[in-house]
Amino acid sequence: MNFPNSSSTNPPQFSVLTESDKRSLHFAALEILRRTGIRFHHAGALEMLAQAGAFISDGNLVKFPSRMVEDAISTVPSRIIMCDRSGEAGVFLEGNHANFGTGSDCLNLLDPGSGERRKFTKQDLIDGYHLCDALPNIDFVMSLGIPEDVDPDLTYNVQMALMLEHTVKPLVFVTEDRASCQRAIDMAAAVVGGIDALRETQHILLYSEPSSPLQQSDTAIDKLLLMAEVELPVVHSPAPLMGGTGPITMASGLAMSIAEIMSSMVVHQMRNPGAPFVFGAGLHHMDMRAAQICYASPEFQLTKSAIAEMGRWYSMPTWGYAGCTDAKVLDGQAALEALLSVIMARFCGSNLVHDVGYMESGLTCSFEMIVLTDELIQLADHMMKGIEINTDSLMLDEIDEVGPGGHFLNTPGTLSRFRDFWYPALLDRNLRSTWLDNGGTTLEERLRDKVQNIIAEHHVEPIGKDAKRGIEKILARAS
DSSP: OOOTTOOOOBOOOOOSOOHHHHHHHHHHHHHIIIIIOEEEOOHHHHHHHHHHTOEEETTTEEEOOHHHHHHHHHHSOSOEEEEOTTSOEEEEESTTOOEEEEOOOBSEEEOTTTOOEEEBOHHHHHHHHHHHHHOTTOOBBOOOBOBTTSOGGGHHHHHHHHHHHHOOSOEEEOOSSHHHHHHHHHHHHHHHTSHHHHHHHTOEEEEEOOBTTTEEOHHHHHHHHHHHHHTOOEEEOOOOEETTTBOSSHHHHHHHHHHHHHHHHHHHHHHSTTOOEEBOOOOEEEETTTTEEOSSOHHHHHHHHHHHHHHHHTTOOBEEEOSOOSOSSSSHHHHHHHHHHHHHHHHHTOSEEEEETEEGGGTEEEHHHHHHHHHHHHHHHHHHTOBOOSHHHHOHHHHHHHOTTOOOTTSHHHHHHGGGSOOOSSSOOSOHHHHHHTTOOOHHHHHHHHHHHHHHHOOOOOOOHHHHHHHHHHHHHHO
């Protein structure tokens, strides 16, 4: 039977900005760049900008003609494909395709055995990278934490070396200056077969930031320009705090964030037109009662959605946040806020969605939170399938065959399709008696067990001996 006007699956849609809103934010950002300007604490960038026609006053205050910004927008690639260590495509930064990964540089870890809040160690990083390598819905890996048993001057390069060795997944890295960034690039090149292979696979992406409000530091621009030179992707993401380092309204915070992104993008594209650049900002607000950043506020869900929409409007890959919470332990608040952030990330379609596992407003990491979010991502993915409306899914012939008073338990349609529904691995749907027979465990206990099992049993494909020696030599020279 042919059903007229049938359609395929239509995933749920979500939008916070109208077309008029996007134009207004764009023009507001251009006006900030024209009238107020950005301070660049980088001599090379100032020289480039002056030669290109920017207006520079008071030593380092740069004001941008609109044509400089719009010219740069036109050269940014609309998609980036990041490969895993073996060269297989793993992360697709395009359209509204969401890819999830961890965060970086937490000071503390909730110990996966005792639950104690303590400092990270080098072994914790290794365990965390193995955990992420094993989880099917964690698409990329960031550094997770700052180990206290590593020379502080080598922290970022040790993180990079361990990530390259202990997961095959695409990497997002952080680093302190151009020299450290160059070492990270050199280590990644040693692992994948040289700088040309690294450019081809786009295995690594740098995360860096402007200094809100409206400043670009010398070291941040150094790293930004280096990534442009080697044609590797970068997100130079402002993180203004509304009411602190940013204006108090979401509209004004968005306008300033976009201006900061655009100032970064202009110098990046001047250095190498067409180099891969990701559009992103983390626009939080300050909870004035606690003087604390908010990762799970409804306002942050709206601003990160608006940033994703603006990035797509500019035809650029986008940066986002999910799997993070302001809770201090893995409790009901943490689970609720993780689910909210994951669903919003899927609905708004950010491409590179980081901070999975963040707790305590980014001060602490939880391996159990990473595992929980892995399951919540799968839940959200099933929601995003939407409802399939077509001749096969309407099943009018089967309804007619069963008729009034029958049942569908053993019909061909049920037998062929019941596995299409989502079946959780960690969330429990059993009868109470079955749950008790299985040990009557809480979600927290099941998460802890899974973390410990993966750490004990998962093995990562090793890097080659030459690559290992190459990384060791780079670290030795740095020390």
